[in-house]
């Protein structure tokens with residue numbers, strides 16, 4: 154297909170290349186850097202997630218997504234330390250309610266180490282998800298991040314060109330996608346029931362210079378031929394048209410009638426390039442599929458995994474359970490320290506990646522099980538007869554671990570040491586901590602000896618935001 158994308162499109166808003174180039178990230182960014190420097194001179198205190206009256210849309214977005222952005226990094230770490238301290242105080246008092254007195258003099262349930270800083274603090278994200286919605290000027294084909302909420306019906310989609318945590322490559326792809334959809338005769342899909350097609354864009358990059366773009370599209374009632382035409386135009390834009398400046402390694406397209414679709418519900422269709430991108434972590438090479446999880450800050454992940462390697466205190470005969478293992482990063486990074494790694498993961502493509510990653514890196518002491526941990530783990534542990542020590546590393550998504558996973562771990566006497574890695578310890582994970590540490594409860598079939606929180610280390614994987622990756626060591 155050698156025709157120009159622009160000639161074939163009945164453009165409503167023709168966007169020449171010069172306009173595209175002038176809107177590329179560098180310009181906005183320098184402007185904002187000046188603004189920010191001026192603001193810092195004024196020594197204004199950050200206002201968490203708030204929108205100062207009269208502040209620009211860019212500032213409102215930065216305040217909503219990266220509320221610590223005005224603070225020097227050392228102060229950001231201090232703010233995060235305080236919030237993790239509060240979480241541990243909550244855990245201590247919840248444990249006390251269960252009759253477990255683990256309180257330290259400072260009201261915590263165990264020692265809390267200082268927040269481990271991220272090796273990179275700007276442009277550290279390797280994955281960004283951009284929405285499509287009305288911008289501050291009312292244009293419904295704006296690609297950016299949201300200020301406001303759906304519930305409050307006050308969403309405004311603001312371009313992310315000034316965001317500290319997003320790398321310029323992601324901003325470039327988002328800008329090109331916006332240019333493409335603004336030239337498309339098809340509408341953007343703002344509310345599913347109101348029609349429209351163009352939806353969110355995910356951009357993933359790696360330190361090897363690979364870039365994957367995934368466009369989500371609502372098919373509404375388009376026929377196969379019309380769909381094929383849209384895919385061809387998108388591909389042409391990014392391979393021969395203005396979008397080729399992005400030099401995409403992979404361009405994926407997903408037809409989706411739901412907020413989120415798995416590959417099984419609606420396959421990721423490769424329109425151009427390679428099916429996978431590749432990343433390096435601690436000297437190993439990792440293949441990443443479009444729907445596989447990967448820690449969003451690769452340099453930060455290396456620091457985290459190294460610390461996990463020390464905290465598991467593995468002997469040569471230790472078996473490591475990597476529960477919710479994604480592409481196998483934790484288990485594979487630590488495989489040389491243990492006799493065997495057993496990984497469990499629900500996303501089928503991620504477990505395929507994990508197996509490929511083991512084989513490619515010549516690691517033979519790992520096995521990966523696809524499926525829900527709550528189905529796989531109880532079965533695996535019920536027949537566990539090996540005298541070898543078992544160490545568990547769990548790294549679930551925000552929903553935390555299913556009760557059956559916690560019960561299987563509690564009831565398996567061989568597990569004396571457990572690392573719980575959580576990006577949202579104040580949420581569902583808190584329930585898991587209490588289930589791990591509460592006294593035996595025959596009604597809940599929690600028979601095993603309770604765990605005790607022993608040490609907590611926060612890792613800053615998300616500079617400028619309020620979030621941390623918290624590692625809690627439980628022993629018994």
Ligand SMILES: C[S@@+](CC[C@H](N)C(=O)[O-])C[C@H]1O[C@@H](n2cnc3c(N)ncnc32)[C@H](O)[C@@H]1O
Nearest residue numbers: 446448477478479498499500525526548549550
């Ligand atoms: C925070 S990620 C951690 C991935 C991996 N440990 C890493 O560091 O890259 C959580 C992972 O849990 C997986 N997951 C979510 N629910 C699960 C379940 N019920 N059983 C197994 N895996 C699950 C997700 O697909 C995701 O890959």
